[in-house]
Amino acid sequence: MRITVFGATGGVGQEIVGQARAAGHEVTVVVRDPDRLPEPLDRAAPHAVVRLDDPAAVRAAVAGRDAVLSGLGSRGRKANGVAERLTGRILTAMEAEGARRLLVVSAVPVGPEPVGDPLVDRLTRRAVGAVLAELYADLARMEAALARSATEWTAVRPPRLTDGPLTGVYRQVVGGTPRGSRSISRADVAHAMLALAVEPAAVRQGVGIAY
Structure with missing residues (x-):
């Protein structure tokens, strides 16, 4: 595939670029600050590196692509x-x-609560939601903008992100949230996004993923 990746300096974005290149995809990278591009990705020489604040370059970066994947989001x-x-x-x-x-990265709390979730998970989600209310509200507005758009979007909604390894083994629910969603590695979020890029059932849907 010919893909464009936004937010390649972030944890999920780095994983998307690395896995996509390993799979033989042609990758264009769009970043806010090229100086923050991690050295391994810099050495890998993606097809092109584009600044997010250059509208003409961004348009060229998405034109004719099979998929656009975004790991953009708040750093705090x-x-x-x-x-x-x-x-x-x-x-x-x-x-x-x-x-x-x-395809974009969102978060589990933006999606529907899973049916039959254990009490401890419900209480934990509410506590975390209170602390990160501003972040989740931003993601909810992002998803609303997606829904209003003409794109064939997918919002991938992980729970707590870790720096664990790529396993390729996780649960996902199209239009819902896996029961007992607690964590997933950034590497597996990237894996899921690349797989969902060619999944028709995921178009214009939120997809909850978790171990």
Whole structure:
């Protein structure tokens, strides 16, 4: 596939680029700051590196791609509208170029609560939701913008992210949330996104993933 990856300096974005290149995909990278591109990815010489603040370059980066994958988001608890704002730039570029397939990282709390979730998981989710309310509100607004767009979007919703290894073994629920969603590695989030890029059932859907 010819894919474009936004947010390649982040944990999930790095994994997407690495796994995509290992699978033989042609990769274009869009980043906020090229100087923050990790050395292993810099040495790997992606097909192209584009700055997110260059609208013309971003449009060119999404034109004719089989899929656009975004790991963009807040780098801390204070979201400041980052996910909504930066995803809006992607949507503007894709709609201008007629690009269709878009996958983004969201979060489990933005999706529906799973039926029959254990009490401890419900209480933990509410406690975390209170602490990270601003971040989840930003992601919810991002998903609303996706729903209003003409793109064939998928919002991948993981729980707590870890730096664990790629396993390729996890649960996912299209349009819902796996029961007992507690954690998943960034590597497996990237794996899921690349797999879902060619999954018709995931189009215009949120997909909950977890171990």
